[in-house]
Amino acid sequence: APAPASPTHYTPTDTILILGAVPQEIPPFVEAMTAPEKKSLWGIPYWEGMIDDTPVVVAITGIGKTFTGMTTTLFVAEMKPRLVLMSGTGARIDPTLRTGDVIVATVTYEHDYGSLTADGMVYRPMNGPDNGAEMENAFSPPAELLARADDAIAAYEGPEVSANGETYNVTARRGVVASSDLFGVTTQRIETLRTRFDVDIMEMESAPLGHVAVSLGVPFLVIRAGSNIAQEAPNDDYLRLGPIAARQAAHFTLHLLDYL
Numbered sequence: 001a002p003a004p005a006s007p008t009h010y011t012p013t014d015t016i017l018i019l020g021a022v023p024q025e026i027p028p029f030v031e032a033m034t035a036p037e038k039k040s041l042w043g044i045p046y047w048e049g050m051i052d053d054t055p056v057v058v059a060i061t062g063i064g065k066t067f068t069g070m071t072t073t074l075f076v077a078e079m080k081p082r083l084v085l086m087s088g089t090g091a092r093i094d095p096t097l098r099t100g101d102v103i104v105a106t107v108t109y110e111h112d113y114g115s116l117t118a119d120g121m122v123y124r125p126m127n128g129p130d131n132g133a134e135m136e137n138a139f140s141p142p143a144e145l146l147a148r149a150d151d152a153i154a155a156y157e158g159p160e161v162s163a164n165g166e167t168y169n170v171t172a173r174r175g176v177v178a179s180s181d182l183f184g185v186t187t188q189r190i191e192t193l194r195t196r197f198d199v200d201i202m203e204m205e206s207a208p209l210g211h212v213a214v215s216l217g218v219p220f221l222v223i224r225a226g227s228n229i230a231q232e233a234p235n236d237d238y239l240r241l242g243p244i245a246a247r248q249a250a251h252f253t254l255h256l257l258d259y260l
């Protein structure tokens, strides 16, 4: 289901809430702010200020579903943003994506909700807090915001990046993002992500953000740049390529702000 184009349960402020998952995903936003003020909410640090004419709040969710659900809900309830953006990195499932190439998610899936059998995952709808009501495991931004993202994509001149022995200009396009609390995954799961969900990028926070946003009626967009190729043990490749991806995701997101 898509999130609504404007918030369902509150009158929005002009603020855009920008979330990263880990510290390296947010410095470009804080650096783009005029006179950022560092504050804290329930012990979670955040930065408040303006990027051009847009009031923004920037915060780090922490890694994974629980931290993302917690931080997103807390900041949405407190700041009443008109929109939530999530900028970050993810493992490349589509092998034609290069490090730093940007995906704007048209849909996000939680790929670890269901039963793990000897034959792989068996997926089912999710049961929500309203008397167990079923919810489809597919969380999309509103079409209106995806249309603005298309305009930003069309006008984007991707910076030059050197990674994995190549130098190239990064690209941005629409795509599919799947999340779970798994950092590394087996080749069997990577195949499931390709064949069942047509996934471009796999990471750990975007579907949880989508899940919160669709459930609570909050407009959102997800921006993810590819880091390493998806694998069982991403540690070294993630450490090497994650910083490049984090910077490219933020660079596109700052460009996108002009269209929102």
Ligand SMILES: C[C@H]1O[C@@H](n2cnc3c(N)ncnc32)[C@H](O)[C@@H]1O
Pocket (backbone or CB within 6 Å): 021, 022, 063, 064, 088, 089, 090, 091, 092, 182, 183, 184, 202, 203, 204, 205, 227, 228, 229, 230, 231, 234, 238, 242
């Ligand atoms: C480790 C942090 O970066 C993202 N991320 C970046 N690369 C990967 C990968 N290879 N596998 C899973 N998550 C990844 C996650 O979303 C998390 O926030």
